[in-house]
Amino acid sequence: MNEKKFTLEYIVEQDRILLREFLHGHGISKRTLTAVKYDGGRLLVNGTEQTVRHMLTRGDTVTVHFPPEEPSAGLVPQTGKLEIVYEDEAILIIHKPAGQGTIPSRDQPNGTVANLVAGKFEAENVPSTVHVVTRLDTDTSGLVCMAKNRHIHHLLSEQMQMTGFKRRYIAIVEGYIEKDAFTIEQPIGRKDGSIIERTVRQDGQYARTDVQVLGRFERNGEPYTSVSLKLHTGRTHQIRVHMQWLGHPLVGDDLYGGSLKLIGRQALHCAAIGFVHPLTKEPLTFTSGLPVDMERLTADSDQSK
Incomplete structure (x- = not known):
């Protein structure tokens, strides 16, 4: 074929x-x-x-x-369930469940979104390797954007650098956040002695997160806040680090001080991404509702404020 x-x-x-x-x-x-x-x-x-x-x-x-692209040598094409939100000749928007990696890692070498997209490309004779435009941590759920060609990846990356690429997350954090809306601008860098953990440090890279409170509630007599977060930069673990710095770590994020009493993973979901289509120039927005494990945290709350 x-x-x-x-x-x-x-x-x-x-x-x-x-x-x-x-x-x-x-x-x-x-x-x-x-x-x-x-x-x-x-x-x-x-x-x-x-x-x-x-x-x-x-x-x-x-x-x-454009010339055909050689698939990445270390990426094994696999078949499996992919929840495709949108697809055309240039881009692929996928809903990733919590627990699935975006790309292979030492802890999860197989079954990632990238493995399944590589398998899809192979089955459909798409002459491209996998181009990840937006990446989510394994335990973060929500929308992931892939490019189906290196040229499209280049155009979307440029758009992201110009902040024309919008990403909105929903998180549930510990404690009541007093202000209804504010911006965190704190540089992020690697934590000394760790290859995984990041921290706010003055010699780190510039990072900006807009925060808006969606609701405040209690569970078992303890306070929590549901927030919407808009990323202006894409530093590793940016939301998790910024919320820890604020004193309100994500529920379930034990790496950054969150408790595992209510949920077994960080309560973070990429709820929306928006950008201008690199070919048609049409503004596109894609949304994803909260997964069940996060939805029940607020639905079963003792009270809302």
Whole structure:
């Protein structure tokens, strides 16, 4: 069966522009152009193969045939259940349950989202490796975004760096948070002596999290707060570290001081992601409701405030 090659077509709307400059203006990186040239791709102008030095004129049709990508050598394609929220030729949005890794690790080498996406690509003859745009910790549930081509990954990564990529999480934390809405801007770095744990430290990387209280409640006479969190940066364990620094660790997050009395994993869920589609330029938003284990924490609460 033939591979489904990834191809993009553009109509030139200006006179006398080099093909190289035209493609750069459409977000095609130098690295991608090198791959097109040397790894089996093609650049066509009005159906004729051209080099990047070709001079374009208004009305020309530019077609880019992207080369097939080699699957990652260490990623074993596997079959299994994938809860696909949205899919087209460029992107894949998946709902990940708590307990499943996004990518293989020492503790979970198989059965991750990446393994299953690799298996899906193999079965459907998609000539791409797995490109993870947004990644969730194993015990965090919710939405994950994948790109189906290195060029799409590049465009979405650029959008994320420009903060045009929106991510909203819902968490349940210990104690009552007094303010209804505020922003945490505290740098995050690796904790001394640990390869996993992060902490707020002044020599760390800039990190910003917006916090909005959704509700305050009690369980067994103890106070808790449900919060909505918006990420402006994507540091490792950012929400978990910022809430620990605030003095309100996530329920179930024993790595950062949370109790396991109510739930056996950090009560954190990626509830929404939004971005501009890299090809159609259409604004897209995807949402995911709370999983049962988090929903019952507030539903069975003694009281709400």
